[in-house]
Amino acid sequence: MTSGIPVALSTASVYPEQTAAAFETAARLGYDGLEVMVWTDPVTQEADALRALAEHHGLAIVSIHAPTLLLTQGVWGRDPWTKIEKSIELAQGVGAPVVVLHPPFRWQKEYALGFAEGVAEREDATGVTLAVENMFPWRARGRELQAYRPHWDPVPQPYRHVTVDLSHTAISGSDALEMVVALGDRLSHIHLADGSGQTVKDEHLVPGRGTQRCAGVLRHLKEQQWDGAVVLEVGTRRRDAEGREADLREALAFAREHLGQDRE
Numbered sequence: 026m027t028s029g030i031p032v033a034l035s036t037a038s039v040y041p042e043q044t045a046a047a048f049e050t051a052a053r054l055g056y057d058g059l060e061v062m063v064w065t066d067p068v069t070q071e072a073d074a075l076r077a078l079a080e081h082h083g084l085a086i087v088s089i090h091a092p093t094l095l096l097t098q099g100v101w102g103r104d105p106w107t108k109i110e111k112s113i114e115l116a117q118g119v120g121a122p123v124v125v126l127h128p129p130f131r132w133q134k135e136y137a138l139g140f141a142e143g144v145a146e147r148e149d150a151t152g153v154t155l156a157v158e159n160m161f162p163w164r165a166r167g168r169e170l171q172a173y174r175p176h177w178d179p180v181p182q183p184y185r186h187v188t189v190d191l192s193h194t195a196i197s198g199s200d201a202l203e204m205v206v207a208l209g210d211r212l213s214h215i216h217l218a219d220g221s222g223q224t225v226k227d228e229h230l231v232p233g234r235g236t237q238r239c240a241g242v243l244r245h246l247k248e249q250q251w252d253g254a255v256v257l258e259v260g261t262r263r264r265d266a267e268g269r270e271a272d273l274r275e276a277l278a279f280a281r282e283h284l285g286q287d288r289e
Contacts, residue, residue, distance in 0.1 A: 030246060031057040032280045033087045035216070035258040036069065038273060044068040048078045054274050058085035060125070060256045063092045063100060063112060070101070070111075072118025079119065087254040088123040088156075088214060089116040105129065105136045106143065113153050123154045123214055123254070125188045128173045137174035141183045148185065156213040158188040159204065161197035164225045180204060186213035190258065191237045192229045195220025202238040205245060212251070215242070216258040217280060229260035231272050232279045243283035255280055 034056045036047035044066050051059050059079075061069050068074045079086050091112035092100035101111045112124045126144075129137035144155045160177035163170040171177075177197060179187045187208050193216075194201040205212055219235030220228045232239040243255070257276045261269040281287070 029286050030251060030284050031085070031087060031254045032277060032284070032286075033058040033060055033085075033254050033256045034273065034277075035060045035062060035090070035256050037062040037090070038257060038259045038261060039269065040262055044075075045078060048082045048084060050270065050273060052082035052084055054270070054277055056084070056257075056277060058087040058254070060088040060090055060254075060258075061086055061115075061119075061121075062090040063115070064097050065100060070115070072115055075115075075119045086119045086121045088125055088256065089119070089121050091124055091126040093127040105133060109144075109147065109155070113147060113151050113155075116153050117151065123156055123186075125156050125158055125214060125216075127158050127160060128175070128177070128179075128182075131172050131174055133174070140174070145183075145185060154186045154213050156186040156188040157182070157184045158190055158216070159193050159197070159199070161193050161227075180207050185211060187211050188214040188216060189242075190216035190218065191232070191239055191242065192216070192218040192220045192227055192258070195222045195235060195237050196225060196227060198222065200238070202241045202245060205242050212253065214253050215246070215255045217243075217255050217276070218258050218260075229258055231259055231276045232257075233275075239279070240283045243280060244285075247284050255284070 034051040036044050039047045063069045089112050092108050101108045116124050129140050148155050159179050160173050163172040191201045219230040219232045219237050222236045259276050261272050
């Protein structure tokens with residue numbers, strides 16, 4: 026592992042390839058570890074299988090992304106707290122210190138009412154960091170819709186731990202560096218990607234190809250001697266195998282450069 030802040034690869038970055046391909050790719054390109062996105066691939070739900078992959082490739086699992094997306098509504102049932110609790114159990118089973126989760130959707134009224142308190146209670150009970158991710162307003166036909174409760178912006182919320190996603194800051198029109206600075210010690214996790222800010226689409230571009238202050242965020246983390254992990258969450262779904270590898274290699278090089286890490 027490179028010294029300093031670990032740079033990991035999200036298994037979502039190789040979608041629609043399976044989880045084993047993400048581990049193989051991360052090891053070959055020189056990433057320090059992985060974030061496992063829990064979805065319909067059974068391997069993402071099994072601690073034993075994930076541990077075996079991690080041990081085989083000599084990589085750490087730095088985080089688990091709970092199935093709190095629209096895409097994964099049916100994974101581990103429909104009860105949102107069950108999804109979080111199973112994600113915590115999975116994190117404990119693979120030695121990951123962080124679970125990433127999204128705030129409740131607007132229609133999950135009961136879940137939203139006690140969300141911040143429920144997150145804090147589960148952190149206290151388990152010792153696992155639950156890092157709530159910044160989201161964005163939904164836009165359709167010229168209208169802006171509040172899709173998340175209490176809000177897509179985590180800064181004013183009472184969450185102890187937060188994940189900042191730089192593709193999401195592009196859609197919301199937020200300044201990523203300002204958000205990171207405002208969060209201070211509450212910043213626990215980074216999803217590194219880029220976005221143009223010109224579309225309602227969650228682009229997850231290779232960092233450096235959009236408008237976000239990706240380099241500035243990474244330099245700030247280095248200066249602050251931040252103790253979290255940077256996870257590359259780059260969209261490669263429309264790329265062939267050669268293009269995917271080139272994008273993920275470029276993304277890793279960008280992160281290493283601006284974190285001041287020697288390239289391997």
